Amino acid sequence: MTSDQLLTTPDTALPTLRGAVAGLPSYVPGRRSAGLDIAALASNESHYAPLPAASAAVSEAAGTMNRYPDSAAVELRERLARHLGVTAGEVAVGPGSVGVLQQIITGLCDAGDEVIFAWRSFEAYPILVELAGARPVRIPLDDAEGHDLEAMAAAVTDRTKVILLCTPNNPTGVPISHERIEAFLRSVRSDILVVVDEAYVEYAEAGSGPDSLSLYRRYPNVCILRTFSKAYGLAGLRVGYAVAAPAIAEGLRRTALPFAVSALAQKAAIASLDAGDEMEARVAAVKQERARMAAELEAQGWKLQPSQGNFLWIRADDTLREVLVEAFDRADILVRGYQGDGVRITVADPAANDRVLRLLAAHAG
Numbered sequence: 001m002t003s004d005q006l007l008t009t010p011d012t013a014l015p016t017l018r019g020a021v022a023g024l025p026s027y028v029p030g031r032r033s034a035g036l037d038i039a040a041l042a043s044n045e046s047h048y049a050p051l052p053a054a055s056a057a058v059s060e061a062a063g064t065m066n067r068y069p070d071s072a073a074v075e076l077r078e079r080l081a082r083h084l085g086v087t088a089g090e091v092a093v094g095p096g097s098v099g100v101l102q103q104i105i106t107g108l109c110d111a112g113d114e115v116i117f118a119w120r121s122f123e124a125y126p127i128l129v130e131l132a133g134a135r136p137v138r139i140p141l142d143d144a145e146g147h148d149l150e151a152m153a154a155a156v157t158d159r160t161k162v163i164l165l166c167t168p169n170n171p172t173g174v175p176i177s178h179e180r181i182e183a184f185l186r187s188v189r190s191d192i193l194v195v196v197d198e199a200y201v202e203y204a205e206a207g208s209g210p211d212s213l214s215l216y217r218r219y220p221n222v223c224i225l226r227t228f229s230k231a232y233g234l235a236g237l238r239v240g241y242a243v244a245a246p247a248i249a250e251g252l253r254r255t256a257l258p259f260a261v262s263a264l265a266q267k268a269a270i271a272s273l274d275a276g277d278e279m280e281a282r283v284a285a286v287k288q289e290r291a292r293m294a295a296e297l298e299a300q301g302w303k304l305q306p307s308q309g310n311f312l313w314i315r316a317d318d319t320l321r322e323v324l325v326e327a328f329d330r331a332d333i334l335v336r337g338y339q340g341d342g343v344r345i346t347v348a349d350p351a352a353n354d355r356v357l358r359l360l361a362a363h364a365g
Contacts, residue, residue, distance in 0.1 A: 020130050039352040042334040044170065044200070044311050046233035047348040048282050050268070054234065057271035061264045069263035072253065076266045080241055083273050084213060090243050092252035095260045097199050097227035097240030098124050100252065101164075102131075104223065104242065107255040108161050108193055109134040116155050117164035118147045120171065120341050122197065125164055134161070145305045145313065146174035149184045156188055163188065166197040167209045171336065171344040173200075173307025175209035182210075185219045193248065195223045199240075202231035202283050203290075204308035213243070220245045228265075230310060231283050232272040237265035286310050290347045296357050300364040314360075316342040324363060331359050 016022075049055075077091040084091075094100035101124070109115065111133035117125045119138035126136040137155050142148040147165060156163075165184075167176040185194060196212045216222040227240035239261050242252055272279065293312060294304055307313060316324060318340060325337040333355055336344040345356055 020133055023130075025127060037332050039333045039348060039355055041346040041348055041352065041356070042336040042344075043235075044230060044309065044344075044346050045235040046230065046282070046310075047346075047352070048233055050233050051272055051275045051278055053271040053275040053278075054232075054268040057267040058237075058264045061267040064263055067263070068259050069261060069266060071256075071258050073261055073266055076239075076261075076269055077241075079270045079273055084243060086213075086243055087246070089246045090249050091241055092244065092249045092256070093239060093241045093261055093266075094252075094256055095238040095240070095265075096229055096235075097197065097225050097242075098122075098128070099238065099257075099260060100225060100240045100242045101125075101195070101197070102128050103252045103255040104162065104193070104195060104225075105129060105132045105134065107248075107251040110161075112159060113161040114157060114159045115162045115164065116152055116160060118152070118166065118169065120338060121164070121166045122170045122199075135159070141169075141172065141174075144174060145169070145172035145315070147176050147180075149176070149180055153184060153187045156192065160189075160192055162193045162195060164195050164197055166199075168200045168204055168308035170199065170309065171311065171338060171342075172305060172313045173309040173311060174305050175204055175308045177208075178210040178215070181215060182218075185215065185222065190219075190221050193221055193223055193244075194219070195225050195242075197225045199225070199227045200230055200309035201226060202279070203286060203310045205287070208308050216243060223248060228269045228272060232269070232279055233282075234265065234268055234272060237262065237268055239265040239269045286347055289350060289353055293347060293353050293357060297360060300357075300361050302360065302364060311344050311346045314343045314345070324360075327359055327363060331355065333359065 073093045076093055077088040080091050081088045092100060094103055105128050109132045113134045114137050115129045115134050116137040116139060118141055129136040139148055139152045139155055165176055168174060198212060212224045216224055223242055223244040225242050229235040290307060297304055302314060304312060321337050321343055324343050325335060328335045
């Protein structure tokens with residue numbers, strides 16, 4: 001019997017995906033740029049070239065790409081520990097913060113356990129939870145596009161294992177204050193891991209969000225999640241990290257895919273930390289553009305919540321969302337539309353931002 005005959009035999013049983021996988025929604029990435037005139041504002045990546053020190057580190061490390069990277073990422077973890085004032089034993093790394101989050105969910109959740117998060121928030125949250133066989137518990141955002149912490153606390157059950165707090169929230173840009181998170185931590189059980197997802201923390205104004213490291217030192221069930229993909233400009237290399245109690249961090253390292261963070265990514269991340277001043281200068285420019293855009297859009301009549309990320313959020317029903325996304329497409333501007341919720345626009349260079357402002361001026365009111 002040939003392989004073709006085998007594949008077409010009616011009673012041949014084929015492998016099947018797990019039910020959780022077969023019904024899983026695909027993560028929808030931001031659309032990619034296909035030409036020089038297209039403004040790619042659908043993904044919240046840095047619009048600056050990589051930091052020179054990071055590029056140099058990658059060039060130097062490229063000569064060793066025939067070798068496996070350090071799977072334990074010891075040098076990077078030690079450098080992060082010095083940067084954050086913790087020990088290397090409290091640090092776990094992975095392929096972007098989403099990779100580390102998968103390690104968290106895998107390490108803590110059994111089938112049927114619950115993970116609570118705000119909605120709308122980062123689109124990968126429900127995907128990773130369902131992939132682990134756990135149950136996602138979505139809590140609607142409040143009227144100010146932020147986390148409804150009281151409702152989240154009320155949703156806790158005996159099966160709750162993890163709570164995700166995204167601050168500033170993606171895609172709305174709204175942070176959670178230190179005082180609100182601390183009150184929340186006092187209200188939930190200490191055996192629930194509370195993940196403070198700070199992918200955009202570098203773009204937040206001082207004092208707008210939590211002092212997550214001080215919360216971590218006071219509450220051992222806090223886990224801080226961060227990335228080099230945004231402000232540090234290493235989205236293409238995939239490196240993120242978590243800070244957690246040593247036993248939790250060790251568990252995250254155990255659940256990590258071996259060699260998932262390349263040697264190039266590890267070297268670039270270390271070089272980026274050493275070039276912190278240059279990164280902060282770039283962040284300051286983004287914040288200045290964010291403020292300029294927000295002020296002009298509000299003058300046009302758009303109602304915005306103050307964003308602390310490198311993006312702006314326009315709440316829109318599906319009719320307006322479709323009108324805006326289509327208009328942006330015709331203008332060769334790629335933005336991110338969310339069905340039933342709105343449109344997210346990454347803050348880029350002034351010329352691209354001006355294109356956004358001109359288009360939205362024509363659709364204001």
